[in-house]
Amino acid sequence: MSPRVVVLGPPGAGKTTVGQLLAQRLGVPFRDVDDDIVARAGKAISDIFTTDGEPAFRAMEEQAVADALAEHTGVLALGGGAVLAEATRRRLAGHTVVFLNVGMAEGVRRTGLSTARPLLAGVNPRATFKALLDARLPLYREVALIEVSTDDREPDQVVDAVLAALAGVAEQQPAGQQPTGQQPTGQQPTGQRPTS
Helix, strand or coil: CCCCEEEECCCCCCHHHHHHHHHHHHCCCEEEHHHHHHHHHCCCHHHHHHHCCHHHHHHHHHHHHHHHHHHCCCEEECCCCHHHCHHHHHHHCCCCEEEEECCHHHHHHHHCCCCCCHHHCCCCHHHHHHHHHHHHHHHHHHHCCEEEECCCCCHHHHHHHHHHHHHHHHHHCCCCCCCCCCCCCCCCCCCCCCEC
């Protein structure tokens, strides 16, 4: 088994909202790795960060991603920092990965000072968000087959853009073959990114 689509991106990109809508449109189930972690740990992600620390959370996240990639057949949303684990990036090879990109100003506006997002709950959310983007943007692009900007778009417009990009990828595949994620060279298929 394998997810039909894996959705990732920074906090505030709309991974859960867009992922749920995308799953509805594709007629497949939706799963969010963050929900899996909360269910396993029996506490909120912010509580895991507070009581167990970020390294413990990242270890839980890496295992939850591995399990979900092996078990889920629909749309799978990963947490914003899941790509930090090299093992996760390796596991994503061969999957249809959609990177939902959001600019710093829009990402900060959407996330605000949310205590549910422990890495953004600091003194300067803009500086923190910029540091997250700087560290993660190359990793998102490394694993993504498709990149779609969510800035200035409603969730249904983002889903339309994702579906159009997926259709374009499918047209490039030999008959009967599903899109398979990264190209062997690590380069993205031409014309797929960015899908603004």
